Amino acid sequence: MKVVLVGYGRMGREVEQVLRERGHEVTYRVDPSGSGDAPTLTPSLLSGADMAIEFSHASSVVANCGIYVETGVPAVVGTTGWTDRIEEVRRMVGEKIGYLWGANFSIGAHLFFALAVHATRLTHAFPEYDALAYEIHHRRKKDSPSGTALTLAQKIIEASKTKKRVVIDRLSRAPEPDELHVASVRGGEVPGTHTFMLDSEADTVEITHRARSRRGFAVGAVRAAEWLLGRKGFFTVETFIDDIFGEVANV
Numbered sequence: 088m089k090v091v092l093v094g095y096g097r098m099g100r101e102v103e104q105v106l107r108e109r110g111h112e113v114t115y116r117v118d119p120s121g122s123g124d125a126p127t128l129t130p131s132l133l134s135g136a137d138m139a140i141e142f143s144h145a146s147s148v149v150a151n152c153g154i155y156v157e158t159g160v161p162a163v164v165g166t167t168g169w170t171d172r173i174e175e176v177r178r179m180v181g182e183k184i185g186y187l188w189g190a191n192f193s194i195g196a197h198l199f200f201a202l203a204v205h206a207t208r209l210t211h212a213f214p215e216y217d218a219l220a221y222e223i224h225h226r227r228k229k230d231s232p233s234g235t236a237l238t239l240a241q242k243i244i245e246a247s248k249t250k251k252r253v254v255i256d257r258l259s260r261a262p263e264p265d266e267l268h269v270a271s272v273r274g275g276e277v278p279g280t281h282t283f284m285l286d287s288e289a290d291t292v293e294i295t296h297r298a299r300s301r302r303g304f305a306v307g308a309v310r311a312a313e314w315l316l317g318r319k320g321f322f323t324v325e326t327f328i329d330d331i332f333g334e335v336a337n338v
């Protein structure tokens with residue numbers, strides 16, 4: 088595949104390495120910081136491209152989607168922090184191009200989601216267990232909570248009989264029993280750690296996904312791009328995971 092990288096920061100560089108290893112070609116790197124070949128995405132940069140892979144900033148996702156649709160180039164998007172506009176993007180995409188978004192492309196994160204959802208269902212019989220979640224990321228991360236934490240929270244709300252709403256950040260009050268509290272910590276170089284906890288008077292059950300590096304995210308994104316080629320419509324990474332690994336993504 089001839090791939091345009093949109094966003095050439097930590098993830099863009101990692102994706103480039105995986106693309107090379109898997110026999111793909113990077114035709115342009117788009118990044119406003121001066122580290123790429125061009126500062127912003129334009130339709131001409133996508134000419135002749137088979138795919139765009141975007142790890143950029145939340146503020147650019149919707150405008151870039153318009154350019155993918157205009158040029159007919161499919162895109163895999165890993166950028167987080169913009170899902171308040173997901174329905175707008177879904178409508179823009181329609182059946183015109185293939186567009187796949189995921190908050191976390193690492194396979195282990197999807198095993199983590201599946202385990203957390205299963206554990207939540209098991210606690211239907213044990214209401215003494217309360218659920219909570221927290222995530223830790225490097226000091227340069229711009230969005231909070233992480234896209235992965237928000238995705239996890241949505242899945243837990245759907246699976247839980249008690250938790251109905253997500254509350255984030257610092258609470259200056261006690262959470263209500265139907266609120267799932269999701270907290271974020273930022274610092275150091277942590278590539279991404281997410282913990283789901285079930286806690287009772289007797290004990291604690293913890294499920295953690297801890298990325299060792301960004302490689303797992305990048306491999307997943309490139310595999311998702313290979314999967315997307317030739318497909319049309321708006322997909323999330325769960326569809327791709329489900330397709331290649333069976334029911335893991337949707338237990």
Ligand SMILES: NC(=O)C1=CN([C@@H]2O[C@H](COP(=O)(O)OP(=O)(O)OC[C@H]3O[C@@H](n4cnc5c(N)ncnc54)[C@H](OP(=O)(O)O)[C@@H]3O)[C@@H](O)[C@H]2O)C=CC1
Nearest residue numbers: 094096097098118120143144147165166167190191192304
């Ligand atoms: N789905 C997944 O598996 C993963 C998702 N992510 C997400 O990916 C995103 C990027 O992460 P990461 O690479 O660590 O961040 P970085 O800050 O290292 O890289 C993002 C780059 O995108 C650039 N950028 C900003 N606006 C645009 C634009 N309009 N067009 C092209 N490039 C742009 C930034 O430039 P500048 O700094 O000048 O603004 C920056 O160089 C984040 O939203 C993060 O949460 C990260 C890891 C895994």
Ligand SMILES: O=C(O)C1=N[C@H](C(=O)O)C[C@H](O)C1
Nearest residue numbers: 167190191228233234235279
């Ligand atoms: O910004 C990051 O680094 C990461 N962002 C994604 C998220 O917001 O969930 C995925 C991963 O945790 C790394």
